[in-house]
Structures are given as structure tokens and as C-alpha cells.
Amino acid sequence: MMDKIKNPRSVLHALEPIGLGTAEVESLLSYFCRLAVSHSTSTLSLSRAVARRFEHDVEEQFDWYHRQLSGMGEAALTWSGALSALTSVPRLDRLTFLPWKDVIAQNGLPILSNGQFCLQCLAEDQASGRTPYFRLAWESKLVSVCNKHRVRLTTHCPCCGKDKVRHAAALVVPGWCTRCGAFLGSETHDHLANIKPVELWRSRQIGALLAAQDQLGELPQRQHLIDVVRHIIEEMDGGQSARFAKRVGVAKATVHYWLQTDKTPTLEACLAMASQSGISLTQLLTGDLHDWKPPAEGQQLALALFKPEPRRRVPSRELDWGEIEHQLQRFLLLPTPISVREAARRLEVEPRQLYLNSNRTARQLGERYMAYRKRRRQANLNAAMPHLEAAGREVLSEGKALNLREMTARVPPQVLSSVQGLFDVLRDVQANIELSPNMR
Template structure:
């Protein structure tokens, strides 16, 4: 873990990863790694940062609900705060803030349940690098990894739970916050490779180019240059007729009117549509750089039309073969490795409540088998971590300090504690043994 030479910073001057590349780290990842470098929880560090800058911290403060890597106030506040406390300049480059003037304030949705590419984590681990979250993963516009051409996921390959990347008080990037297992898997995602659409890869490539360029921007992109570029594109492609161009994009003509005649700014999704239909890259469009651009020919337009949003058709009612479902449930019960009802539901494409309604006994057996397995895993992790915790407890008590979570986490590596379920209960047991 590289540290910049700056002894005067309040927090470790941790070097961001991937600056100047499409694999640049997100600010959220930076905060998590910073907490690990201080041997503390991300919750404790986030509270300390918020309190230092005199922000009121609610009792139920959840740092991971903030859009730290977006273009809003949270991104600006936290990037400036962490820059001030680490003395590492321009941490806004770990967010989408460089593009805030050319993307509508609410026009860059950030994924709420952290998605990730298991193969990227595996590459980090295998090459000896510190696993980290890529900024590109934070955008809802990105659903696949452009490097590995595999779909991003929110599920742990071990415990099958979702929202496992960072939604916890103690986070070690690359490890599941629910079961503590490593989230990197070489083979994960190959089975969904065939279902990836060209438009998904195109979107991922556009965002990747955007992030690669933002560290080298001499001047931040401005809204007026973007609007002028869109106006020029409409003139070249549709003779200045906004209604025709709006039809190409699959949006209302009033939306384009608001861009051109008011101070409204296109969303990231809208700019992606403009780029896809005009044949210009998203980077050049948002930068207002039309040098070398020409309106696509008829053949090119036909190819670009593949990226045009299509109206969603109502799915046909599915006929479920309940006999086949029953057979699959029986097979799940006979599998050597227990799986959760949620995973069974995902495999069969049937909601868990339908499984409980139609095959109550078998579904409950699967659930109980999974619960027993998870308890056994948790007990094994506690047993493995107990020597470390007891050693830390002795060190803490020998200095005359009280035994609490903060003191223990400062003496034990975060990756040891990340897999321990019910850490407060474990500490209580250690206290009782020491009496």
C-alpha cells in the first residue's frame, strides 16, 4: 500500500490507484482503503471526517448511502475533506465531478448496491496489487467490465448474498462484507458472457475513455460548448430539425428544446444517446470537441441504430413446469455444498415466496440446511480469529485501557475481523473469560 511522503497530514497520505487510466479508483474505495491503513472501521473513519468538518452526524449515520463518487454535494464535500486531511491533492479526480458542468445534477445515477467485476479483483490479487473499487463501477450506465467483457455483479460467489461490496461498517475492498470471502473469481462471469449486448460494451468503453481523460483535463468541460455541439450535430444530421433528431434518440422534442433554449443540461444517458446516434465519442461530445467529426452516412446510421433505445415490450406470461421445479429442488437438497433459497430462486427464475407456497417442506429443508452451513462457517471463522482477538485483548488490558471494538480493531488486521460475525458478542465473551 503506497504512501506519499507527507508527514504533516492528519490521515495517511495514501496514493490513489489508477489515476490517468480508465481503471481509476473511486473515492468510496479510497475511503475504505484509508480506513484499512489506519486499522479502523470505515464507519469510525467516516464519522471522524464528518465531525472534523463540523457536519452533524446522526445516530444512524450510514456513510455508504452517500454518493461519494458522483457529481453532487456529497462528492464535493468528501473529496475536499479527504484531500485536506490526507494532503493528497485533487481527490475529486476519484469522482465524476470534473464533468459536473456537462451532466445534469441528477443526471448521473450512482448504483446503490455496489457492483464489481470478480475478475478485476482476481487480477489485483494475483499481481500483488491491493484490490480496489473502480470508479466506472459506480455508474448505473455501466453494467459490464470492458477489460474482461463480463457482466458486473452484486452477489458474493460464496454466500450468494447481494449488496456485499461495501455496505457495512467494516470494509476491506475485495472481500465480502457478509461472509468475509474473497470476491475475486477467475471463472466468474464467463457463463453470462454470451448474454452481453454490444451496446453494453459500447457504454462501458465510453465511460472508460471519459475517466481516462479526466485526470489530464486542462480546462473543465462547460455546458455551453456541449449545447453548441449538439446544435451543430442536429444541423448536420437533420437540417436543424430538433423533432427529427429527438425521434432518433427516442426522447421528446421538448427535451431537446430545453437543452438548447434554457439552462437545462442533458443527463449522462441523454448524452450517450446523442453520441451513439451521431457516431461521436462521449468524451468528445462532453468536451465540445467536434474536430474531425462528420455526419454519419446512411450505412453508418443503420449500424448506429442498433444502439437506439427500443420500447420495452411486455413479457409474455411464463408457464412454469412445477414438476420440473420439484425435481430441481430435490437436486439442490442432494448437492454436496448447501445453497440458499435465494440462490435456488435465482437459478430457477421463481420468487422465494412461490417456492414456499408450492413446495414448503423442501424449501424449508433447503433453508435450514443453508442456515446450519452458515452457522458452521461463522463458528469456524470465529475460532480462527479468536487467538488474534485474545492476543489483542491482552495487549489492550496490559496498557490499562478498556476492551472495546476500537481498541481491538487497532491491534488486529481488518481482514481477520471482516469474516467474524457478531464481533460485539465475541468481545463480550473475551471479557468474561478474562474476569
């Protein structure tokens, strides 16, 4: 009689991915960050532990966030497989673009490293009691707007105005700034700055693609894509690939390589083909020609935007410093102060220009923001201190060293991320505890 094989316990918490089967599916990067929070550890520590577990060499300067975990390259394949193995959650590749790796060129899926996000999505997450998380669609450079809220995605903290604040740090709590600790959805001011119809269309198409990948019966195959492209060329341009190339804004040699070699179109090229033929991006990549008919001339999204336009010299911008000064005065009256950097970003000028041309108001903005930061930093510290002292007493009573690893296991991550200069604060906490009568 064969021994019954038991389902082994998972090494890491089996977190349920968020948004599967929808355009708002979570990215693997977000899942990894939530996993670190769930284990009360830093993303850096967890990334090193995962790498060592699978016997990968870890360099001293290893930065997990430089890996394109949610793309469709080796990093995405390695990390989705590793996290599936450690959490017992199958098919975590659905949190990446991996299902489309056979129909999109490997170098044809640009991933944004700065970490963009939608302020309103994060605010909506928190308001609904849901854990804030990063959407997979946000990882693509070709998605620049949120189709749900019709606002432009941003990479800057609405409070401190700094860039690369979403996840580029050793300790990450999804939804909170890695620089100043503020909630990234705390201000949902309008980022609608000349949003073009093509940006919304592109966001909608990629969102539909990600929603469909959870229900794929089989992985899309390159040959099916090429068969569809051949059919579209035949129906729309009489089989003339040169005319089709001009239609979608690529070189005719590029189309030749698609049809005659093993080359695969980029995601941008696929979007261009979809826009000009009236087929959806999902249908194109899955080889589904059901109910497709060539659009009448002028009906297709003649996204002139997908076609290369002759370069024009951009005229120098004339700045109305009277209006800019008026806007700066309005910024001074905002209930939540903003930094000079954030003010400059909203006005689409450089901070140094503000200091040169509106020196007094810019300095007032800066001083007001610094005073606000100081008050908030002290308020955060006051709120966190009871947690830190209680955890510190527990650690020291067990005869252990009071370090970040021990504290992350005992203090909520939102509390730790709100404290600036955490290591110095921990030293002060230890000194205060050792001087207290109860510890003598």
C-alpha cells in the same frame, strides 16, 4: 527574510489512488473504505471523524454510505476536498464524476446505491496481489456489465446470496461481503444473462470517459458541448432539431431547452447522441470535433435500444419445474454450498416458489448451506481467536477497556470482518482472559 513554509504532515495516510488514467480508476467511496482499513478503524468512525473535523453537524443516525461520494453533487465535492486536505493527496475529485459536472445535468447521473461489482475483477485483484477495490464505473446505473470480462455486474454475494453487501455497513473491507464475510470474488460463475451489445458499448464509452478525465487540460465546458450538438444537428438533420430529437429518442422541447436555455443533457441523453452521431462520448463532452464526419445512413449504432419502444405487455413466464428441480439437484452437488436465496436468484424465481414447488430439495439446499455457514463461522472464529486473545491481553494489560476501537487498532481488518457476532465474541475473550491464571 521570509520563514520557510514546511509541508505539513497529513492527518490521514496518504494512500495512492488506484487506476488513475484508466477505465478501472478507483471510486472515492473505495478510497475512503481503504483509508479506514489502513487506519484499522471502521468506516463509520472515520466518516464521523471527517465530518466533525470540518465542523459538519453529525446526526445520531448518520450513515456515510447513503452519501453519493463518487457522484458530482455536493457530497462528492465536500468529501473529495476533505479527504484531499486530510491525506495531502491532491485532486481526489478525479475519483468522482465531478470533472464532468458542467456538461452533465446534476440529476442526470444516476448513481446505484446497492453497490454493484464484478466478481472477476475482484478475483483478478486478489490473484495478482493487488488490493481489491471498487471501480468508479460501477457507481453508475448506466453501467450494467464489465467491459473487460464481458460479464454482468452483480449486487449479490455469491456465497450468501444477499443484496447490498459491498459497502453498506459500519465496517467495510473492500472485496469482502459485509454480511457473511466471504470474499466477493471467490466464485466467478457466469453472470452473462442476455447481455446486449449496447450494454457493452455503454460500459466501454463510460470507461473511456473516466480514463480521459485524469488527463484533462481544462474542465469540460457546457458551451463547447452545446456547440458540438448544434454542429451535429446541422450536419445530420439540416439544422432541424425536431428531427434530431426523434433520432436520439428525446422530446423536441428537450433539445430546444439545451440549445436555448442553460439546461444540460443527462448522461443517458449524451450516450444516445454519441450512439447516433458516431462520435465518442468523450469527444462529445469535451467539445472535440476533430476528424468527425457524419456517419453514413445505417452505419451509426442505430441503437434502437436508446430509442423509446412502445410498451408491450410482458407475457407470463411458464416455469419448467422439472428443469428447475434438475438444476436444484446440481446445486446440491456444488463444492461450495449456496443458499436458497442464491439458488432462486440464479434460476430467476422467488425463494418462496422453490419452497412451494420443490419443497424437499429447497429444504435440503437450505440445511446444507446452514451447516456450511456454521462450519465456516466456527473455522473463522478458531482462526481469529489467537489474534483476538493476543490483542485482548495487550489491551487489558495497558488498563484500557476491551472495545472495538482498541481491537481494530491491533487486529487485521480481514480477521475482524470474518467474525460474526463480534461484540459477543469480545465479551467471551475478555471473560476467558480474566479467568486465565496469567491475569490473576
